[in-house]
Amino acid sequence: MYTKILVPMALDHGVSTHTLGIASALLSSGGEIIALHVHEAPQGSVSAYLDEATVAAGFDRARAELEDKLSDHPHVTPVIVKGHSSRTIIDYAAAHGVDCIVIGSHKPGLSDYFLGSTASRVVRHAGCAVHVHRASS
Template structure:
């Protein structure tokens, strides 16, 4: 049983996210800390200068609201937002916060995943804690 579980969240796949929640609850110790993490990818500098600051702020607030709504379906869950590339940032967040298991959802692989890699694949290869991949 794990005491500090990280669940990276992608909003585009709610059915897979629920599967990750179910797995995390099954793997969690009774007093476990569960954290839902969404990583916001950085906007390239040449694009960022054309995006109004209020759009960036409102987008971050919308992400937080969606995370908070998801956390309601996972009793006792906390939420976090991080910036960067999803795979590296999730693994670094896990290490910085003493995570002992990452429960990550993975979609069905496509050819682009084989050539470029996926977030779940990155996490599996680089995390310093246990990783549980669900589909």
């Protein structure tokens, strides 16, 4: 059982219900679940075409979507931060005393073995326990 569980949530993937359920099952009495969404800023030439207001509006939409996804989970704390997905998840866990990460993963393709998916990078580099939920499709 864990006292502080981090559940990274990609807002465009449908595994969050499963990972939140797993986190709830693993949580010690009086423990805390944090749902983390890492908002990645537009990169490269795309950023040249977006003004600050547009980028800020995207961040605000992501925050609202995260809060909406968690509306049925009042015991879960929503957190949204800016950064690169895997590195930010790992750094957040270390900085906030997280003792377990429950992360969803898609079925890996060949490119994941060369580049690594977010889940595989978190598994390799996190300083705490990591439970991976593999989506069925």
